[in-house]
Amino acid sequence: xxxxNHRRSASTNANSLPCSSIWxxxxxxxxTFNKGxxxxxxxxxxxxxxxxxxxxxxxxRKLIQGPISQExxxxxxxxxxxDVGWDWEKTxxxxxxxxxxxxxxxxxxxxxxxxxxxxxxxxPNGSFDVKSAYGFAMEDANEIVFxxxxxxxxxxLPKVKMFLWLxxxxxxxxxxxxxxxGVVQDEVCPVCCNGAETILHPxxxxxxxxxxxxxxxxxxxxxxxxxxxxxxxxxxxIRKNEELHVTGAPWKIVFPFALWSIWKSRNDIVFSRxxxxxxxxxxxxxxxxxxxxxxxxxxxxxxxxxxxxxxxRPVQGWKKLxxxxxxxxxxxxxxxxxxxxxDDGQWIxxxxxxxxxxxxxxxxxxxxxxxxxxxxxxNIHCLVVEMDAKAIVDVLRNANYNSNIISPIxxxxxxxxxxxxxxxxxxxxxxxxQCADGLARMSFRLTADFLIYDSPxxxxxxxxxxxxxxxxxxxxxxxxxxxx
Ligand SMILES: [Zn+2]
Numbered sequence: 001x002x003x004x005n006h007r008r009s010a011s012t013n014a015n016s017l018p019c020s021s022i023w024x025x026x027x028x029x030x031x032t033f034n035k036g037x038x039x040x041x042x043x044x045x046x047x048x049x050x051x052x053x054x055x056x057x058x059x060x061r062k063l064i065q066g067p068i069s070q071e072x073x074x075x076x077x078x079x080x081x082x083d084v085g086w087d088w089e090k091t092x093x094x095x096x097x098x099x100x101x102x103x104x105x106x107x108x109x110x111x112x113x114x115x116x117x118x119x120x121x122x123x124p125n126g127s128f129d130v131k132s133a134y135g136f137a138m139e140d141a142n143e144i145v146f147x148x149x150x151x152x153x154x155x156x157l158p159k160v161k162m163f164l165w166l167x168x169x170x171x172x173x174x175x176x177x178x179x180x181x182g183v184v185q186d187e188v189c190p191v192c193c194n195g196a197e198t199i200l201h202p203x204x205x206x207x208x209x210x211x212x213x214x215x216x217x218x219x220x221x222x223x224x225x226x227x228x229x230x231x232x233x234x235x236x237x238i239r240k241n242e243e244l245h246v247t248g249a250p251w252k253i254v255f256p257f258a259l260w261s262i263w264k265s266r267n268d269i270v271f272s273r274x275x276x277x278x279x280x281x282x283x284x285x286x287x288x289x290x291x292x293x294x295x296x297x298x299x300x301x302x303x304x305x306x307x308x309x310x311x312x313r314p315v316q317g318w319k320k321l322x323x324x325x326x327x328x329x330x331x332x333x334x335x336x337x338x339x340x341x342x343d344d345g346q347w348i349x350x351x352x353x354x355x356x357x358x359x360x361x362x363x364x365x366x367x368x369x370x371x372x373x374x375x376x377x378x379n380i381h382c383l384v385v386e387m388d389a390k391a392i393v394d395v396l397r398n399a400n401y402n403s404n405i406i407s408p409i410x411x412x413x414x415x416x417x418x419x420x421x422x423x424x425x426x427x428x429x430x431x432x433x434q435c436a437d438g439l440a441r442m443s444f445r446l447t448a449d450f451l452i453y454d455s456p457x458x459x460x461x462x463x464x465x466x467x468x469x470x471x472x473x474x475x476x477x478x479x480x481x482x483x484x
Contacts (some may be wrong), residue, residue: 304476
């Protein structure tokens with residue numbers, strides 16, 4: 001590539017050499033790229049333990065204080081990897097527990113080999129996303145946090161949302177904004193010729209608007225309304241407003257329609273398309289009422305229903321595996337657990353496993369892999385698997401999902417599946433997965449890394465018997481929910 005040639009890299013001051021705007025942007029983004037890149041390691045990895053980014057906590061050197069001996073400094077990942085677990089002796093000094101926790105939680109493939117891959121560190125599943133990249137890029141910048149992101153969550157028509165967003169970013173076509181860009185010279189309001197045309201002026205302060213706002217119910221003595229700055233004014237009237245208009249429509253619905261109509265009508269006046277709008281207030285109220293009855297109310301009603309949920313037995317001859325993952329809120333330690341039951345709902349086997357420091361997304365997958373291994377070893381042929389993490393089930397059903405932080409576990413998962421005659425993976429609600437949840441939480445108190453239960457442990461006995469007796473739980477669900 002033109003920019004990576006020898007002459008350039010040998011230059012003492014490569015940054016001052018001329019380059020295209022694309023290359024300038026790439027250089028600027030390099031720091032963000034490096035921060036966001038993370039290695040997915042394999043058993044043969046020759047990456048450096050301390051300086052490469054291969055754990056959930058970033059490069060380990062940042063977590064270790066004090067000097068590291070020259071010998072230890074050269075350690076590669078394969079040097080500390082054993083067939084079962086990690087060789088802590090090699091590091092020549094005792095690693096802190098949280099570092100061990102991070103290393104233990106690296107999802108290594110236990111079945112296959114493969115080579116190291118790069119993934120994106122900003123998202124739990126390792127796929128690149130712009131939001132986390134923006135977060136990495138902004139870590140060092142002292143930008144003022146924009147305070148009007150609530151606009152996207154407000155109950156408004158999309159075109160009105162867009163308009164408010166532009167207002168809050170000082171980006172609509174009023175003269176003050178245009179003047180800042182050098183488009184116009186004078187900034188005086190073309191309608192009242194009295195005062196600069198800021199964003200607030202054509203929406204609230206222009207002389208003829210007082211009358212319109214009064215008709216909509218805003219009194220002249222409402223100090224907050226008439227004196228708030230733009231972003232506060234929008235927030236005060238849309239976000240923090242429980243008042244009702246005389247028609248009974250919420251003010252937070254009438255107000256944005258008023259802004260939108262006032263702005264449109266003003267454009268008509270300024271560009272003399274139609275002249276002054278005669279029934280503006282009636283029009284605003286009608287639009288708000290139409291929105292209230294056709295969009296807002298139907299959305300509030302009937303969207304959620306109460307459903308009765310329970311753990312269901314598998315069909316005759318099948319076994320059911322429920323798995324779950326859990327993260328401790330106290331120390332971030334994750335664990336997983338699972339239970340296999342027969343078509344009478346009777347306990348066959350259960351397990352709890354400590355993982356280390358990782359997120360719940362990965363913990364769920366660890367649980368699935370352990371559960372499947374257990375079922376394989378027991379020669380179970382027809383298996384239904386249930387998990388309460390919808391995101392995981394979606395990932396498992398997507399054969400193209402690859403190259404990410406959890407891919408070693410996914411590779412194992414696909415290999416394990418081929419050892420069964422039939423496997424069905426289903427999503428279930430949390431209420432139907434309480435045994436697995438309990439077993440996953442029990443991992444926090446384990447003294448061993450892995451524990452098998454031949455009968456239900458006492459901690460989850462109540463939940464197990466509830467499942468066995470077909471006990472129902474109520475849950476508010478979306479009406480159009482397809483998952484049983
Ligand atoms: Zn004016």
